[in-house]
Amino acid sequence: MIEIEGVSFSHGRAPILSDISLTIPAGGVTALVGPNGAGKSTLLALMARLLPLQAGSIAIAGRSVAATPGREMARTVAILRQDPGVSSRLRVRELVGFGRFPHSRGRLTAEDERLVDEALERFDLTGLAHRFADTLSGGQRQRAMIAMAYCQGCQTMLLDEPLNNLDMFYARDLMRTLRMVADSQNKTIVVVLHDINHAAAHADRIVALRDGRLVVNDVTARVLTPETLQAIFGYRMEVATVGGLPVVLHHR
Amino acid sequence: MAGGAAHRRPLAGALAALAALSACSLFVGVGALSPRMLLDEPDAVALMLASRLPRTLAVLLAGSGLAIAGLVMQTMARNRFVEPSTAGTMQGAALGILLVTILAPGASILAKAAAATATALATTSLFLAMIHRLPPTQPFLVPLFGLVYGGVIGAGVTYVAWQADLLQLIEIWLNGEFSGVLRGRYELLWLTAACVALTWWVADRLTIMSLGREASVGLGVDYAGMLRVGLVIVSGVSALTVVVVGAIPFVGLVVPALVSRLAGDNLRSTIPLVGLCGAMLVLVCDMAGRLLRYPYEIPVGTVLGVVGALAFLAILHAGPRHG
Ligand SMILES: Nc1ncnc2c1ncn2[C@@H]1O[C@H](COP(=O)(O)OP(=O)(O)O)[C@@H](O)[C@H]1O
Ligand SMILES: [Mg+2]
Numbered sequence: 001m002i003e004i005e006g007v008s009f010s011h012g013r014a015p016i017l018s019d020i021s022l023t024i025p026a027g028g029v030t031a032l033v034g035p036n037g038a039g040k041s042t043l044l045a046l047m048a049r050l051l052p053l054q055a056g057s058i059a060i061a062g063r064s065v066a067a068t069p070g071r072e073m074a075r076t077v078a079i080l081r082q083d084p085g086v087s088s089r090l091r092v093r094e095l096v097g098f099g100r101f102p103h104s105r106g107r108l109t110a111e112d113e114r115l116v117d118e119a120l121e122r123f124d125l126t127g128l129a130h131r132f133a134d135t136l137s138g139g140q141r142q143r144a145m146i147a148m149a150y151c152q153g154c155q156t157m158l159l160d161e162p163l164n165n166l167d168m169f170y171a172r173d174l175m176r177t178l179r180m181v182a183d184s185q186n187k188t189i190v191v192v193l194h195d196i197n198h199a200a201a202h203a204d205r206i207v208a209l210r211d212g213r214l215v216v217n218d219v220t221a222r223v224l225t226p227e228t229l230q231a232i233f234g235y236r237m238e239v240a241t242v243g244g245l246p247v248v249l250h251h252r
Numbered sequence: 253m254a255g256g257a258a259h260r261r262p263l264a265g266a267l268a269a270l271a272a273l274s275a276c277s278l279f280v281g282v283g284a285l286s287p288r289m290l291l292d293e294p295d296a297v298a299l300m301l302a303s304r305l306p307r308t309l310a311v312l313l314a315g316s317g318l319a320i321a322g323l324v325m326q327t328m329a330r331n332r333f334v335e336p337s338t339a340g341t342m343q344g345a346a347l348g349i350l351l352v353t354i355l356a357p358g359a360s361i362l363a364k365a366a367a368a369t370a371t372a373l374a375t376t377s378l379f380l381a382m383i384h385r386l387p388p389t390q391p392f393l394v395p396l397f398g399l400v401y402g403g404v405i406g407a408g409v410t411y412v413a414w415q416a417d418l419l420q421l422i423e424i425w426l427n428g429e430f431s432g433v434l435r436g437r438y439e440l441l442w443l444t445a446a447c448v449a450l451t452w453w454v455a456d457r458l459t460i461m462s463l464g465r466e467a468s469v470g471l472g473v474d475y476a477g478m479l480r481v482g483l484v485i486v487s488g489v490s491a492l493t494v495v496v497v498g499a500i501p502f503v504g505l506v507v508p509a510l511v512s513r514l515a516g517d518n519l520r521s522t523i524p525l526v527g528l529c530g531a532m533l534v535l536v537c538d539m540a541g542r543l544l545r546y547p548y549e550i551p552v553g554t555v556l557g558v559v560g561a562l563a564f565l566a567i568l569h570a571g572p573r574h575g
Contacts, residue, residue, distance in 0.1 A: 050466045074472025081466055087330055088462040088517040098460055102472045106456030106520070132516060152471070 001026040002047065002156065002188065007056035009042055009212075016042050017212045020056070024205070026155075027186040029178055031199035031220075034209035035233060040192045041082050043209065044158050047190075048079035060156050061188075074102035078152035082160040082192070084145055086133040092144045093129040096120060099151030116151060122177060123147040124170075138165035146174065150181075159191045163198065171195075175202040196248045200224055208232040224248060262515070266528040270312075273535050277308045280539055282547045302435045310438040311430055311538050311552075312531045314493050315503060317444030319530020320451050320523065321489035322504020323511075325376075327462045327519070328482045329383060332512065333395035333568075335504030336376075336490040340398065342499040343405035344368075344375030345491040346425045350409055354416050361495060365440055368491035369484075375405055376487055380479070392568075428498035429551035430538055441496050447488045448527060454481055455519040462517055500553055502560020503530050509567050533559075 002024040009017040017039045024030050032040050045051045047058055049065045058065040060077050068076070078099070086095065096119050100112040108116070120126045123143045128136065133144055142165045149157060159178075163171045179202045182189050190207075193199050199206055199220060206223040208215040215232050216223055223229075224246045230236045238249045279285050281304060289296040322335040329339070336342050348371030352359045359367075379401055386393045406426070413422045451458070460473050461482070468475040493500060507530045508522075515522050534552060537559055541550040 045466075048470060050469055070469065070474060071472040074470065079466075079470050084464075084467070086463065088459065089512055090459070090516060090518055094516075094518050098456075098463075098471065101456065101460060 001061065002190070003057075003059045004043075004047070005057045007043070007046060007053065007058060009039075009046060009051070009054050015212060017046075017209075020209075020212075020214050022207060022214055022217045024188065024190060024207070026061070026188050027182065028204040029182045029189045029191065029202055030205045030207055031203035032190055032192045032207050032209070033194070033196060033199060033232065034215070038209040039212040040209055041160050044079065044160050044190070044192065045081075048077055048158055049073060050079070050081075071102060074152070074154075076154055077156040077158060078149040078154040079158040080145055080149045080160055080162055083164065086141060086145070089132045089134055091130050092125055092133055092136070093120065095133050095144055096125070096147045096151050099148040100153075102152060115153065119147040119151040122150070124173070139167060139170060142166060143170065143174075155186075156188045157190070159189065161192050161194065163193065163195065171198070178202065196224075196229070196250060200246045200248060210234075221246065263524055263528070266525060266532065270528055270532050270535070273532060273539070274308055274312065277311070277535055277539055278304045280542050281307075303433075306435045306438050307430050307433045307538075308535070310433045310441050310497060311535050313441040313444050314428075314430075314497055314500060315531035315534030316527035317441075317448060317489040317530075318493060318500055318503040318534070319507040319526045320448050321486045322530075323508040323519070323523070323526050324451060324458065324482045324485045325504060326508050326512075327458050327517075328380060328479060328486075329394060330388075330462060330464070331383070331391055331394040332509050333391060333505070334398050335502070335508075336372075336486055337499055337501045338395055338398040338402055338505065339379045339486075340375040340402045340405050341372045341379075341486055341490045342426070342494055342501075343402050343409060344372040345487070345494040346422065346499070347371045347375070347405060347409050347412075348491065349425055349495060350413055350416075350418065350422070353418060353421065354412075361440060365443075365491055365495045368495055369487050372487035372491045373483055376483055380483075424498055425494050426499050427551050427553040428493065428500040429541075429549070429553060430497055431549050431551075433497065438496055440492055444489045444492050447485045447492075448523075450481070451485055451519075452523055454478065455523055458482065459517065459519045498551075498553060500534065500556055502556050502564060503534055506560055506563040506567060507533060510563075513570075 004020055004022050007017060007020045034040055046053060053066050063076055097108055097116050100108060104112050120129055123146060125144060125147055128140060133141055146162055162174060166174060175198050178189050178191060181187050203220050206220050207217045210232055216228055224239050226236055226239055240247045240249060283299060285296055285299055290300060325334055325336055325339060326332055345368040348368035349364050352364050352367045383394050383397060410422055413419050457473050457478050460468050460471055461478050465475045508526055511522050511526050511529060515525060537555040538552045541552050541555045544550055
């Protein structure tokens with residue numbers, strides 16, 4: 001469970017987030033949506049203690065983000081940043097292996113090695129395991145970074161625009177993997193998405209921000225109405241039903 | 253992590269080459285000395301223990317230490333083109349020794365090393381704080397800025413030394429050479445081995461640091477704490493080298509850059525190779541300095557100035573990474 005209480009944040013004088021309070025239940029996939037600059041990345045960074053809290057409080061699985069030691073938090077929550085470039089020449093397997101650092105402190109046990117192999121397999125990286133990450137394509141590198149976050153083995157995962165650079169095949173593949181992981185391992189996954197239809201197909205809940213304010217936090221079906229979508233994104237879009245699934249015609 | 257036979261083969265080769273070169277180094281210099289003479293003549297043994305062996309050990313310690321210091325510097329700056337002599341570290345160390353020499357002329361070499369480490373820490377911290385503001389899309393700005401920054405501090409040191417009539421000492425500190433190394437006058441350099449051991453101990457955290465502050469925090473690594481450890485390693489090695497033999501340029505630049513290209517940036521597997529290659533580079537340059545104008549010596553700092561500059565140009569020409 002993620003509990004966010006009265007969180008505000010500003011860069012200098014510019015207010016970025018204003019008094020956000022929301023609770024994300026344990027287990028399941030929550031999509032975080034909103035226009036560019038709404039404050040999604042900032043909220044995720046605050047949840048992962050990459051930015052210091054200025055006002056309010058955040059607790060993940062009962063642990064206060066501000067007060068819990070860094071090592072313990074690293075075993076509680078894993079984050080994938082938006083556009084996290086890799087500036088080091090590390091092989092994909094080494095990179096993913098560093099996801100185990102909070103547990104192994106650098107000495108991979110046989111169990112760690114098994115988890116690394118499993119992560120490589122799950123994100124279709126086995127064939128790239130010995131390549132240097134700086135020689136990969138953008139989408140391959142993105143998958144390596146996701147595998148690293150997954151390998152951290154945390155109950156809570158925060159993913160900021162993980163579909164960036166992924167083609168249709170791997171985008172669908174990733175969303176299905178997240179869905180499966182959330183269901184089979186009861187993980188709490190928060191994922192920033194721009195394509196609302198990925199949220200429609202795979203997310204249990206949708207949290208929407210606009211101009212640093214919370215617009216809606218509800219189960220997916222109740223968010224996917226023309227009125228609510230207009231409140232979030234600022235224009236009217238139709239919602240159709242295809243094969244029993246809501247489909248947002250956002251591009252027309 | 254990783255490792256495996258493919259990583260160990262170049263390591264074994266480098267180790268064998270370094271052992272052979274070190275053996276040669278023991279018998280190169282003014283005053284004939286051969287393995288045979290060690291058995292027959294007590295004077296030969298004395299020369300070996302008092303001068304040749306200390307000199308070779310000093311070269312190995314300084315070479316490996318400086319290469320590791322460069323590796324740590326490049327990891328902290330997240331830039332392949334910096335090293336202690338282009339980040340104001342060496343110049344900062346010289347400033348510390350100069351101040352001690354002026355303020356407390358009778359101070360011990362240990363006190364000088366401590367003061368040099370302190371000033372090197374200060375100038376290097378300032379360098380890191382300032383390059384933070386440079387755009388990350390322009391990797392060459394960092395070494396350019398470092399050259400100017402080191403030049404300014406070096407000029408300040410020279411000015412103060414000139415005022416205090418100590419210019420000839422500046423020459424000794426800023427241009428390293430091993431000809432003065434004798435038993436009893438180099439042992440402080442063993443502390444660089446402690447710095448290398450410390451680097452090995454924190455290798456995984458340094459590698460994570462090279463992924464940036466956010467990745468470090470996400471994995472539970474104390475980023476600010478690791479920066480402090482890295483600064484102590486870089487400043488400590490640089491100050492010890494400057495105090496005992498004088499500044500040696502380019503080792504910390506070209507060795508880590510080349511190893512990164514060949515073997516990557518996972519410090520746990522590259523530290524041994526960087527250390528060995530650094531020792532080998534300085535040893536080869538020192539032996540060249542002993543032989544080129546025999547029986548006169550060219551300081552190793554001068555030889556490396558030429559060799560290192562050429563290697564640096566080659567690295568620049570090959571472009572930033574993706575080699
Ligand atoms: N370092 C910063 N300094 C000043 N403003 C920033 C900084 N980072 C982000 N912002 C601003 O904060 C707002 C929210 O940014 P962000 O959280 O990245 O939005 P989103 O991820 O929803 O697109 C934007 O208006 C952005 O310009
Ligand atoms: Mg964002």
